[in-house]
Amino acid sequence: MTQTEQAPDRQISGAELRLENVVKRYPGQKVAAVDSLSLTIPAGEIVAFVGPSGCGKTTSLKMLNRLIEPTSGTILLDGKDISQESATSLRRKIGYVIQGGSLFPHLTVAANVAVVPKMLGWDKKRITERTDELLDLVGLDPDRYRDRYPRELSGGQQQRVGVARGLAADPPVILMDEPFGAVDPITRQRLQDELISIQRELRKTIVCVTHDIDEAIKLGDRILILQEGARIAQYDTPDAILAAPANDFVADFVGAGSTLKQLSLARVRSLDLRHPTTARVGDDTGPAVRQAEEAGDDAIVVIDSRDRPVAWPWLRQVRHHDTVQSSPRENLVTLDEAATLNDALDTMLTAAHSKVIVTGDRDKYLGVLDFETVTEHMRKTEREAVEHQHELEEQEQEAVSADG
Amino acid sequence: MADTSTTAPAQPAEDELAPKGSGRVITREMTLMLVVPPALVAAVFGAFVWWRQTADLDSVEAQQLRWSELRRLGVEHVQLTVVAALIVVAVAVPLGVLLTRGRFRAAAPVVIGIANAGQAAPSVGLIVLLFLWLDGGFWTAIWALSLYGILPVLRNTIVGIQGVDPTLLEAGRGLGMTNLATLGKVELPLAVPVIMSGVRTALVLIAGTASLACFIDAGGLGEVLQTGITLFRFSLMVTGAVLIALIALLIEWLGRVLELATRPKGI
């Protein structure tokens, strides 16, 4: 499930982070908050830090951009000791995204995104271009949102701007602290999808702290599970962790072994998509409607000039107009191909269609996933799990009778 | 100053200490303001007494700084302040209550607007104009001081009563209380802290303005300072200034004590 397999042709723009025996001890406290953490975070991967609250995951994260200075130990970014550089110049090379976006309320959306480029002394034109590019990347129409203030945005939109701001100066490393903690589940899932899609394109090194194991499984190329004192319980890919939890702590924490977890691991891209009738904005409706009728479709997927789905009207709605109409892209609920089946079910349950449009890079239209495909996959998985369980039980019984 | 409203959000819960056995909550600033000014007043007054007894004064200064003279002016100062404050309360609270009743409610913003505009007039100007109109003396000064002190009490009375939770009013009516009973048993008691904070503000304004009463032959401690400036004697200037400041601090302190004492239990 790692992106390396998916897109070998993409350039890794991230940098490797290495922690060597990093310790953080607060004065007056007996136990260290972070007790000798050693870890390599490979370039271009998303590593999710998870663990119970107070395990030191946030402290560990904040040591990476020196918001917290380690008591001892070394942190290397791209092979260079980060303590050798001034904290401010280091931080300008590391994107920082925190819960709720933490946008500056007195600055416009564009100005928020431009904070770091401005500090780096980019010229105006370059900043404007970059800002627009990033807003577009996170799915916000620059013309509509550029000059708005944060309070005029929804929570999800604010979080998107937060991500854009973290990416602004094209830093090799991005730190995220509970990035999607402040939004509702549906929005969170969309934001996660978008992050995965962006990452597929950019290949940054992303360190993401979360308390939500599902989020870690979904986002992480690797997951770092921490126990108190930031001691590593397990550090591996989601598949490996779910298949073979290193100890009881990890097993409890991830709830491994359940079908549901397996389900949340399966990605939409591993299922077969359907390809109903599509039409482009501005096309004549006549041929499109005819084509749809022949194929037995009751709705048409409308895509724009950049192959992004913009609307999904029923046939009778299409017939009202001579040309195919567009509508604001934000109103259409879509699913990234990296989304999990869990997300897919959630989305279908809230959408008008019992199907959902699936998109790839830059929101490009890929196809449509329907409910039956998902349930069929679930049944199959469950059947396999039950069979597996039976095998195990039979083996056990054989073992018992052999003893007797 | 809108001190009560601006500082409220700055006082996090842990800054508040609630004495055991009572429902009263005293902020740290309130505590400091109850302790520091009296201590400061005592210390400075002590220093003044020591200086007065040991200083080498010429005849003019000695004449002006006789203890009996200072006491007389001090008493005058307090009389001016207290009488004006009583008048202010007697006028502003009923007026404020009236402006929260039925059809008079619409007039509240107008009255507050006029009072606000009046507050923008410099206190000296008000005193001098009244002097030119009514001639000098104690009661002219009382007129000026009362006019000047009315706004904070009026505004806080209206704000305090309007701030009472409407569900409590309904509860009162539901219990069969008459309008007058709701006012007396629910609205006013709940508004008292806000009203009293207005009274304290008024006291400070009045005590300060009372130091200008000397300009219109109404006495008060301003006289010492005025004489000091006219004769350009530093000893008189500083004495006058210090005594005016001390008496203002004491009156402010009294206002705070009053504020605390009148606060209904449980608020």
Place this chain on the structure above:
Amino acid sequence: MWDFISERGDIIAYNALQHANLVLQAVFVATIVAVGIAVLVDRFQFLDPVANTVSAIGLTIPSFALVGLLLPLTMIGALTAFICVAFYATLPILRNAVVGFAQVDKTLIESARGMGMSDLGVLLRVRLPLAWPVIHAGVRTSVQMSMGIAAIAAYVLGPGLGGYIFTGLTQAGGVNAVNYALVGTVGIVLVALVADLLMLLLGRVTISKGIRA
């Protein structure tokens, strides 16, 4: 009355300007001082009650008393008036600035630091703009309060319209006494009104639309 004003139009206008000038300069200095102290208070939390108490005590001391205390040091004239006005102007701004800084969301500050802003950058680009609406309200209060204090400071020959009030007082019984006192008093009210409008305008210009109430 009309004759009185038209005969002296120029000099009254000059004094009105002087009055506004004294107040605005004093408030300007006061704002810088108050914000500076508030920055210190924000850094060293134990100063917070000290600042509040000093400010409350300061506001209690009548301005006439401060004039008396300053005279031996700064003598009669504009300097005494300026210091006196600036002293009182500082207090409401200080109060509001302390509250304003304390209200700035700590996660925004950390987020700014996390993006690589220097301490000065955080102060100038994040904390000050976010606290500004509250500070600005304090500045407005200060301007209004200072108008009356400047009038009292005219007793020791400070500049401005207050002088007319005292002229009216010394000429009591004379033909123009009331005219003088009225011109002084009403003039100050008018100057205060215009200044308040200017402050409102300043607020419109300097408070970001994103945080305006």
